[in-house]
Amino acid sequence: xxxxxxxxxxxxxxxxxxxxxxxxxxxxxxxxxxxxxxxxxxxxxxxxxxxxxxxxxxxxxxxxxxxxxxxxxxxxxxxxxxxxxxxxxxxxxxxxxxxxxxxxxxxxxxxxxxxxxxxxxxxxxxxxxxxxxxxxxxxxxxxxxxxxxxxxxxxxxxxxxxxxxxxxxxxxxxxxxxxxxxxxxxxxx
Ligand SMILES: CC(C)(COP(=O)(O)OP(=O)(O)OC[C@H]1O[C@@H](n2cnc3c(N)ncnc32)[C@H](O)[C@@H]1OP(=O)(O)O)[C@@H](O)C(=O)NCCC(=O)NCCS
Numbered sequence: 330x331x332x333x334x335x336x337x338x339x340x341x342x343x344x345x346x347x348x349x350x351x352x353x354x355x356x357x358x359x360x361x362x363x364x365x366x367x368x369x370x371x372x373x374x375x376x377x378x379x380x381x382x383x384x385x386x387x388x389x390x391x392x393x394x395x396x397x398x399x400x401x402x403x404x405x406x407x408x409x410x411x412x413x414x415x416x417x418x419x420x421x422x423x424x425x426x427x428x429x430x431x432x433x434x435x436x437x438x439x440x441x442x443x444x445x446x447x448x449x450x451x452x453x454x455x456x457x458x459x460x461x462x463x464x465x466x467x468x469x470x471x472x473x474x475x476x477x478x479x480x481x482x483x484x485x486x487x488x489x490x491x492x493x494x495x496x497x498x499x500x501x502x503x504x505x506x507x508x509x510x511x512x513x514x515x516x517x518x
Contacts, residue, residue, distance in 0.1 A: 330424035331458050338398035341452055346444040351401035351415065354394035358402055359386045361411035365433040374470035375431065376494055403432065403445055412436045415445050417453065417462075425461040426453055430476075437472065446480045451515070454508045463505035467494070477504040481514035 331337055344351040354362070363386050365371050372379035380386050394400045399417035404410065413432035420426065428449060432442055453459045466473035468487070478484070482504040491501035506514075 330421060330460065331456070334419060334421065334457050335398055337456050341456060342398075342401075344401065344448050344452065346448050348406055349441060349444060350404040350406055351445065351448065352404060354390045354400070354402045354411070354414075356387060356390060358411040359383050359390065361433075362386050362389075362402070362414075365413065365431060368434055371431060371434050374467045374473070374494075374499075375429075376492075377431075378495070399426070403441070405436070412441070413445075415442075415449060417449060419457075419459075423461070424459055425463060426457075426459055428462065428464050430473075442476045443479045446476055450480055450506070450511060454511050459508065461505060461507050462511075463503070465501050465503045467492075468500040468502060474502055474504060480506075481511055482506040483510070 342353050360383070363380060363383060366380040366386060366389075368379070380389060393416075394402070394414075397416065397418075399419065401415055402411045403413040403415060405412050413430065413436070415428060415430040417426045417428045428446070430442055430445065450462060453462050462482075463485075464477060464482070466477075474484070483506060485503040485505050488501040488503070490498035492499050
């Protein structure tokens with residue numbers, strides 16, 4: 330893993346895919362962000378409770394988006410609308426990262442998050458030189474696992490009733506990918 334990982338993340342505060350731009354949040358995104366943050370269907374399987382007001386969103390932009398280097402909002406190039414967020418949390422001692430993502434429900438199942446995660450994995454392995462990236466989803470939220478699979482991540486098991494989220498015990502489905510495996514997966518694409 331590169332020692333100057335903070336600098337690398339800063340240098341990559343803007344990334345691009347075919348249809349999307351990943352960039353730092355601005356207060357101008359607040360209304361767009363409220364659209365997905367206030368939708369209970371969207372936040373159902375998230376540890377995050379979402380937000381109901383613009384003030385909560387602005388607080389989230391300052392405390393989360395601006396205070397952590399590995400957080401990007403997802404902007405649709407065509408309309409410049411902010412339709413989601415992805416973040417990575419580095420664990421330098423293990424040379425790995427975990428990620429989380431959320432997308433406005435009006436844009437689900439169009440391949441957007443697969444496009445986003447692909448570019449984030451490339452950043453993790455090619456620029457940050459991490460050894461491993463991992464994440465999880467809860468049973469019931471299979472679309473999330475599908476995105477991980479489409480990006481080459483491997484299913485690693487289920488922790489039954491591994492967490493209690495919003496009062497419900499959730500089975501945790503774990504996924505991971507090593508740099509070695511990602512390199513061979515990316516070569517085949
Ligand atoms: C999970 C999420 C980010 C996926 O984003 P997305 O842009 O819709 O993902 P993609 O379109 O790239 O891929 C979704 C895939 O899941 C599949 N899928 C959707 N619902 C599914 C389900 N219930 N079971 C199985 N597959 C499902 C889609 O068919 C698609 O696969 P395909 O391309 O082979 O058809 C989005 O649904 C979301 O924001 N959900 C709410 C927040 C959340 O749960 N975040 C993840 C927390 S772990």
